[in-house]
Amino acid sequence: MLSERRAAILRLIVSDYVESAQPVGSENIVRRHQLEVSSATIRNEMARLEEEGFILQPHTSAGRVPSDRGYRYFVEYLMPDEDLALQEKRRILHQFYQATSEFHEWLGLAASVLARSVRNIALVTEPSEPGARVKHVQIVFLTETSALLVAVLQDVKVRERVMTLTEPVDQETLTQVASRLNDALRGADAPALVHAAHRLEGLEGQVTETLLRIVEEEDAGQHVHAHMEGVRELLAQPEFHPSEKMLSLMDVLDERRLPQALPIRELPEHGVAVVIGREHSQERMREFSLVLARYGAADGPGGCVAILGPTRMQYGRAIATVRYLSEIVTGLMERLYAS
Amino acid sequence: MLSERRAAILRLIVSDYVESAQPVGSENIVRRHQLEVSSATIRNEMARLEEEGFILQPHTSAGRVPSDRGYRYFVEYLMPDEDLALQEKRRILHQFYQATSEFHEWLGLAASVLARSVRNIALVTEPSEPGARVKHVQIVFLTETSALLVAVLQDVKVRERVMTLTEPVDQETLTQVASRLNDALRGADAPALVHAAHRLEGLEGQVTETLLRIVEEEDAGQHVHAHMEGVRELLAQPEFHPSEKMLSLMDVLDERRLPQALPIRELPEHGVAVVIGREHSQERMREFSLVLARYGAADGPGGCVAILGPTRMQYGRAIATVRYLSEIVTGLMERLYAS
DNA sequence: GGTTAGCACTCTCAGGGCGAGAGTGCTAAC
DNA sequence: GTTAGCACTCTCGCCCTGAGAGTGCTAACC
CATH class of the missing domain: 3.30.450.40 (GAF domain)
Known part of the structure; x- marks a missing residue:
């Protein structure tokens, strides 16, 4: 643990540097914050802080910059427990009321709001759940030897896949197969699908295997998509020499x-x-x-x-x-x- | 039309500048390409090319840079009719054979190949068709008062939407509604849906209206998504001072x-x-x-x-x-x- | 013992000066 | 029409320099 004064100095260094992107010096720190002590005292403390790895100097005769460890200490112990102003919260919430009711688009909106609010890159992933389960299945006729499998998963996610069929079928048959599978596979997760795939044959077996592959990919998080916003905001920051x-x-x-x-x-x-x-x-x-x-x-x-x-x-x-x-x-x- | 010699000079300026990103000067051009004429001649021709707006000078005593008009002339008349080497074509095609069979992912792959091949940003949009049509509909029970509408469009695109229902229903009812609508609305486009929406009532009417909205959005191209790749390639180019x-x-x-x-x-x-x-x-x-x-x-x-x-x-x-x-x-x- | 004034020292950075280099346009001769 | 020659212009990299910012150390002070 740092002494109270050293902690205070570290806090000032972090907040000044975050604001200005310039290394902060001892003289400046006393002036800006009207400290009661002299810059020499600050310098002594800074030397200690540097020894312990909380701050570092880009070069002699430059000011100090927080190190990763310094930021960590700041986040852990020094940071004022900030909360958004009520007004700002209202402003953000407001945007969600105006938007469409599509969850997918809400996530995009969240990313966009976030990015603009903190001027960094925002990422918001689509929801996912470890044990994916089949909720509903539909098979749509495409051509005589291909069909589109549409699977709705338990967490309201829709996945589609084109299947190549070994023998010609019509929509009638496909609908019947889908209907039977809906009864048989409702709520099935990966292990259940493995089991079912062994039991079922022909078209039903093929569909089940495709479902299994979909569920497995889901479990592996292969398709986790993230909304990304604010690349421009970030690249405009001085450290990137835009x-x-x-x-x-x-x-x-x-x-x-x-x-x-x-x-x-x-x-x-x-x-x-x-x-x-x-x-x-x-x-x-x-x-x-x-x-x-x-x-x-x-x-x-x-x-x-x-x-x-x-x-x-x-x-x-x-x-x-x-x-x-x-x-x-x-x-x-x-x-x-x-x- | 430019005289043959002036055209040749423009071509050299464009190709040299594209390669080096540096303004090209008269002296350099004769040296690099071992022209039979002197640099003074080139200078005279360049002065003319500049008068006519094909090239421009960033500043006196800099070389010349092609203008938009210069590039246009180049593309229109001067460009060698390039084709990819057979070997390169094979290399590209090869990657498509290894990949999955999902069309969506093929598009992403196309973008990625393109970006790496020309070191610029590549965009590949999802396919779309002006007059979207409904191919198949499915409604999945979520809660007593909400359901997931899954619509497959004519061009094998799947669109989903959560609907809030005015009165409680079960999956049984939903399946029946979907089945009736599948018969009634197969192949329906926006105008047909408008018509049907007027005719149908209750749940069927509500679903039809939701379908209409989906189809309209599709027609407006609102959800055309593009795979984007190669931002890094592009930003690494010298003009961006990376x-x-x-x-x-x-x-x-x-x-x-x-x-x-x-x-x-x-x-x-x-x-x-x-x-x-x-x-x-x-x-x-x-x-x-x-x-x-x-x-x-x-x-x-x-x-x-x-x-x-x-x-x-x-x-x-x-x-x-x-x-x-x-x-x-x-x-x-x-x-x-x-x- | 902590604090501080004073000081010598270091390093960056912006600005000025300068010469090399690249490129141009013009002119006169071929 | 072509070209050698030349004076001119402008950029760019380099060096130098002084200002400024910042540091660490020391010795004195409370």
């Missing part, structure tokens, strides 16, 4: 509507479109170039493959790669929608 | 397993955990701090709310905000799982 151009890129990326900003509709049927710098309709994109291509069948569903970079770009290579990947994805999709 | 610390942050973020890296299991039931700098088990996180809290009921599903930033952080504020938001999310979740 450059003008970098921040303007971050602005473009933080824009939630980036995918919508892609001029997909204007794409030629085949081939690659290039938008360079000031040709962009959006102000923010004026420093960047975009190389993009559509994928998917001409009259069917489709999306786009794109590259975003500075106007200084290897256009030839970019175009060739975008084109090739859009072809690959188109191929994959044809296989999925089958024929 | 700093050491920034790149190390990007490394942490590009790590796909970031959510898994959060030590959720070790979280206390209530309260907030703080991990500072070198306390992290992961090498890469050593320069950063993490403030995190669990949300969700103690024995039910849950996730985590976290802040990631440099060790220089307003811990007090961060802790208070994380705590408050985890409480809010916990509350929302309780309402969802109801009681």
